[in-house]
Amino acid sequence: MKRAPLKIAAYVFLLLVATLLTQIGGIIIVLGTIAGLLVLRRWFRPAFAVIIGTALCYGMALLLVPLLAQSLGRESLPWRATDTTPLRPRNIGFCLLFRNFTTPELAELLRSTSRDFAKQHDGYQVDYLDACFPFRFGGRYTSGMLPHLSHWDGEKVDLCFVYRDRDTGGPARSPSAIGYFIYENPRAGETAHPSNLLRWDMAWLQKLGRDSQLDEARTRDLLKLFSQNSTVEKLLLEPHLKTRWGLSNDSKIRFQGLRAARHDDHIHLQVY
Numbered sequence: 455m456k457r458a459p460l461k462i463a464a465y466v467f468l469l470l471v472a473t474l475l476t477q478i479g480g481i482i483i484v485l486g487t488i489a490g491l492l493v494l495r496r497w498f499r500p501a502f503a504v505i506i507g508t509a510l511c512y513g514m515a516l517l518l519v520p521l522l523a524q525s526l527g528r529e530s531l532p533w534r535a536t537d538t539t540p541l542r543p544r545n546i547g548f549c550l551l552f553r554n555f556t557t558p559e560l561a562e563l564l565r566s567t568s569r570d571f572a573k574q575h576d577g578y579q580v581d582y583l584d585a586c587f588p589f590r591f592g593g594r595y596t597s598g599m600l601p602h603l604s605h606w607d608g609e610k611v612d613l614c615f616v617y618r619d620r621d622t623g624g625p626a627r628s629p630s631a632i633g634y635f636i637y638e639n640p641r642a643g644e645t646a647h648p649s650n651l652l653r654w655d656m657a658w659l660q661k662l663g664r665d666s667q668l669d670e671a672r673t674r675d676l677l678k679l680f681s682q683n684s685t686v687e688k689l690l691l692e693p694h695l696k697t698r699w700g701l702s703n704d705s706k707i708r709f710q711g712l713r714a715a716r717h718d719d720h721i722h723l724q725v726y
């Protein structure tokens with residue numbers, strides 16, 4: 455009996471983490487718990503019934519949430535690239551955690567630009583990272599996605615830079631499996647900014663996954679394709695890369711400042 459408060463605290467903590475990570479994970483667990491205890495308990499031990507109930511609710515959510523979100527104005531970005539739409543998540547986790555939703559207009563921009571990019575660079579695809587959650591409740595503090603609260607209105611998405619295989623020279627994925635935190639640091643003579651509470655250094659990660667190499671020319675082409683589109687409001691990039699890639703005159707490509715995450719591991723795209 456003495457362990458009951460501890461179990462309740464652990465359960466509440468789990469709900470909180472699931473909600474922060476996925477927006478609807480807490481609701482899925484509560485519904486799964488109810489289904490487990492009311493229905494599945496007849497056949498399984500309580501803990502097992504709750505786990506099975508939650509798994510079933512999660513499976514149903516994967517099918518139903520995109521339909522519900524669509525009726526409320528958000529679209530699920532593709533789970534995998536195809537010949538007709540060369541757009542995919544860097545990691546399937548973005549889809550499994552419901553972090554791949556945007557407005558239909560932004561989804562269409564991503565699809566059409568990925569096609570244009572693949573036409574220019576045969577065999578290349580556009581990899582996306584965090585977009586937005588499926589539903590909008592209030593403003594950025596209630597609908598925003600940690601750690602980037604600006605991703606709240608369906609009009610923002612993060613994208614990978616373009617990489618090539620260090621040995622073959624062919625297309626490669628981002629060196630970071632989650633797409634973030636492996637940086638293209640300033641070179642000697644380029645503007646460097648110190649790390650701070652919001653600009654994480656992650657020095658210990660920087661040696662990982664270096665079979666792939668940043669493809670600077672193709673990343674610049676991808677930035678230009680987006681920047682030329684009239685629906686794009688801005689693209690966030692670190693100043694040393696903007697200068698290095700000769701994009702200094704492009705007013706849509708901006709520095710977010712020192713009170714924000716670094717943008718030398720990914721591109722932040724937002725539309726009007």
Ligand SMILES: [Zn+2]
Nearest residue numbers: 602611612722
């Ligand atoms: Zn972003």
